[in-house]
Amino acid sequence: MEVLNYSETTFEKLPVTVFETPQEGAIYVAHEIAALIRAKQARGEQAVLGLATGSSPIGVYKELVRLHREEGLSFQNVVTFNLDEYYPMQPDELQSYVYFMHEQLFDHVDIRPENVHIPDGTLPIEQVKAYCQAYDKLIEDCGGLDLQLLGIGRTGHIGFNEPGSASTSATRLVKLDPLTITDAAKDFIKEEYVPLRALTMGVGTITKARQIILLAWGEGKAKILQETVEGKISDAVPASFLQQHPHTRVVVDQWAALELTRIKTPWxxxxxxxxxxxxxxxxxxxxxxxxxxxxxxxxxxxxxxxxxxxxxxxxxxxxxxxxxxxxxxHTITGWPGGKPNSNDDKRPERALPAHKRVLIFSPHPDDDVISMGGTLLRLVDQGHDVHVAYQTSGNIAVFDDDARRFADFALDFAQKSGVGANKMQKEHAEVVEFLGHKKLGEEDSPLVQDIKALIRKGEAAAACRFCGVKDENVHFMNMPFYETGQVKKKPLGEADIQAVVDILQEIRPHQIFAAGDLRDPHGTHKVCLDAIFAALARLKGTEAWLDDCYLWLYRGAWQEWDVQDIEMAVPISPEELMRKRQAIFKHQSQKDSAVFPGNDKREFWQRSEDRNRATAERYDQLGLAEYEAMEAFVRYRF
Known part of the structure; x- marks a missing residue:
């Protein structure tokens, strides 16, 4: 909602431009950089850029590559200095920023190799201090940074300048904050593999740049962005030092802007x-x-x-x-599939048909029970024809030890039964050999990928049986974009969209439930949701059954919809909450400790129950009926 033109005040101490999507914001920034490069070229000068890594600038680099390939943008006059690098770190490791920058930008444009500068994570410790001083000197010798591109971490760090960094700090070796290490774990598989130190440009080095652009995408950055832009200047939030820079701009999407006063509380x-x-x-x-x-x-x-x-x-x-x-x-209903023989004018769902075909899309093999297990149980109990479609195999979220354990079981079973024992012994040896020499972050072999996928498949099938879903109603889609054996996935493709089209046409549901993390611009959930939207757009107007189909969005394990956004709230009784927990427990490979736990040390069932109880408590605080727990949904009108 826009504030009327005669707004009276602002809390923002930095200029913030809000775009609807990260893609729009990234294209805008890329064109700003391209304009700088071309202006410098016209004057016969070098453009000196400070570059960032992480997920935030990827869209910017993608557009710069497109401008180079399709519009002739040359990088011959560009000199780059990267913000940081883990220490120690070999340049050919998948987690290194050398690898990242070449993969995302340098290998796709005509920049001169001698013009690329990235902090060296291979140096002996006794050489680091002199190297860092020389790095700052080299920037000065190149005329200083014309533009510095930044992301922001959840601690408020820019580069790896963690809380406590001085505004005058220079390039140096630093210790990483525990929260930063947790956030980096997704790239290193486990927290214990994340380096504890890094080389980083200092705040003082960064703020010497003539222009600075800070990027932030997604709701996860909203709180720290608000502190950076509206809060006091403090070393507790190093990014707040940017308030002192006269030519800093902040570019965000609508979700990263959610906590800004003009967006959250415009009155x-x-x-x-x-x-x-x-x-x-x-x-x-x-x-x-x-x-x-x-x-x-x-x-x-x-x-x-x-x-x-x-x-x-x-x-x-x-x-x-x-x-x-x-x-x-009126958002509260114990009948998520609609209450038969009732007036549904004030209810979130239709009374008819009394028994609906329901299709629940689950991005990973456990999102269904974690995020809406109580509602799933209730839909089954109330007689609806419930289908669950697991969009991806989830195979990268299985520990190597589990893959070895199941390979051992398969060999023992084959030898005991005498069925295919020789072939199984050969494949078992292949698994043992691969896992014994697997490098950190290395792509799993096809055989190991298959074993891990079968582990997740068996767990999902067991959870569905526990919930009462018929075996023939459980669908494993194995969308191709996911099957890389690595954290990094392929872009959404035609085969992915067609897989969703096919299952929609097969089931012709009255209700669709999907993971609707619209506020997170990254991750598997977003790609899976985009595939559903694309499939529905393709079918809209050609399939009459879609005219009477509702799409309900649920959120992931970490967050629930804000109360003001909720359109259907399903109360969960203590008994139903326990049944939901038991369904989650069927996913044994995710129990106790998941491969990608995020920044939350709780188990998935604990996060889920805490979230469901918090929603019920919030309704109670507002004066509504008090329930044990609630699952919440937002309707998406397509």
Missing amino acids: LVGMCAWDDALIRRAVIWLSLKMEKPILKLTDEDYKDGSLSDLLVESGSAYSLNIRVFNGIQ
């Missing part, structure tokens, strides 16, 4: 153009701020909360409270 900035969604958000915010149920809010509360303008638009607090309360109350 604190100026006059608003009120609609139902913004009114609901404001009233929920006020209720939580005042620690009062919605129906107890008074006119005085609205005035104290800077919402007197809302009273002018909507009347008294009494009528406004009832209106918002009823809207939230």
